Ligand SMILES: NC(=O)C1=CN([C@@H]2O[C@H](COP(=O)(O)OP(=O)(O)OC[C@H]3O[C@@H](n4cnc5c(N)ncnc54)[C@H](O)[C@@H]3O)[C@@H](O)[C@H]2O)C=CC1
């Protein structure tokens with residue numbers, strides 16, 4: 166299968182006719198090629214976007230809303246087809262893609278179809294001076310959206326939907342590791358009546374196609390989700406050009422469990438927050454801290470529940486954990502498990518690569534639980550981004566809070582307790598962009614989403630994304 170770029174509403178081969186192999190991670194085999202796009206393809210995408218901007222930026226909100234709703238409808242009608250494609254490309258269970266990834270992609274378009282009709286700006290009357298200020302929020306122009314491989318269509322559309330709803334035209338690049346569903350989105354956008362050039366999708370490597378988007382002198386804003394190192398590089402390139410930047414980066418999120426919590430709910434949710442999507446979600450609670458009085462009980466119960474998870478072929482409906490996204494990523498995750506003992510850790514469960522029947526060459530790994538004795542170890546400080554969690558006990562609220570905040574990351578935290586004062590103290594003092602209390606990954610698309618410290622800058626979601634994708638202009642008008 167050959168994936169093509171989507172430029173000016175047409176599918177096109179890369180200008181230099183260079184291609185990259187695309188892998189099915191659960192089979193460990195090549196199943197297609199994608200464009201190895203270069204600066205020339207990005208320029209073509211930019212020109213198409215620039216050309217479309219004059220008209221799209223003047224399209225009524227009702228028309229934009231109708232087209233975005235239609236895209237959402239089409240995604241919903243193709244949920245099984247898209248879920249199968251996502252699973253094949255990424256290795257995640259089809260059941261997960263069908264329940265979470267694809268419905269969320271539809272919800273992203275539906276949400277911004279509605280939100281743009283409610284988005285407004287402010288006016289300030291300068292009383293006594295016969296003057297009024299009103300502030301326009303204008304689309305920026307051509308913007309760049311770059312997304313990762315862990316939640317491919319989910320995160321790709323989370324950027325594109327607000328960008329086009331706000332009247333911008335887009336040059337977008339999905340991860341080269343998971344290009345399939347974004348390729349299929351091109352067709353859907355055409356069918357929904359999105360005018361040519363409003364969305365342009367360029368496939369290829371981060372270091373060439375991605376770099377060309379970030380460095381393009383006329384692409385004025387970049388919305389990026391991915392690794393912290395890449396985010397830092399993007400900031401270095403884009404900042405001297407004064408581009409707007411939204412960077413949603415890595416996490417090393419604490420999951421803090423107190424003895425007074427609703428134990429069964431905590432246990433079930435903790436299995437999910439540890440291993441959903443093979444642990445490849447920036448929000449996964451990869452550092453589990455448990456109050457000393459229930460530590461041994463938690464350990465026993467958690468290991469038992471995790472041992473019941475089925476690692477298997479992503480197409481089987483009872484599979485809980487599919488394949489990791491690539492061979493390189495599997496090796497990276499495994500390398501952390503391999504240093505566990507040198508770091509004073511004890512592997513309590515898992516730790517091994519797995520061979521799955523009918524998918525013998527796939528990139529499978531057991532869900533892995535490691536008890537560590539210090540939060541300073543690499544396992545607790547570096548983003549592993551796989552099905553690996555660490556456990557540590559704590560004695561007091563103060564110690565738990567210190568452990569939780571002792572990382573360069575600051576994306577999310579989960580706290581399990583029924584104590585109101587403790588809930589408020591932790592909510593206020595955790596240095597993260599998101600705090601979940603007695604739940605995990607409960608998403609309301611109106612809320613600001615993003616991290617502090619090395620987890621990024623800016624917030625996605627709700628009106629925040631519409632603010633990011635618009636430029637303010639204040640008009641001050643005096644009258645007699
Ligand atoms: N959502 C998250 O928080 C994610 C975190 N990661 C972390 O990052 C690590 C590395 O994974 P990668 O796939 O290498 O992520 P990455 O950060 O390199 O890739 C994310 C996106 O950025 C693009 N990209 C890469 N270099 C670029 C550049 N110089 N300019 C513009 N775009 C560029 C990629 O092509 C991809 O579309 C993972 O092991 C994980 O720890 C990775 C993916 C998602």
Ligand SMILES: O=C(O)/C=C/C=C(\O)C(=O)O
Nearest residue numbers: 315390446447448608614
């Ligand atoms: O729900 C969201 O909006 C985002 C979820 C996850 C990520 O952003 C990620 O894993 O990068």
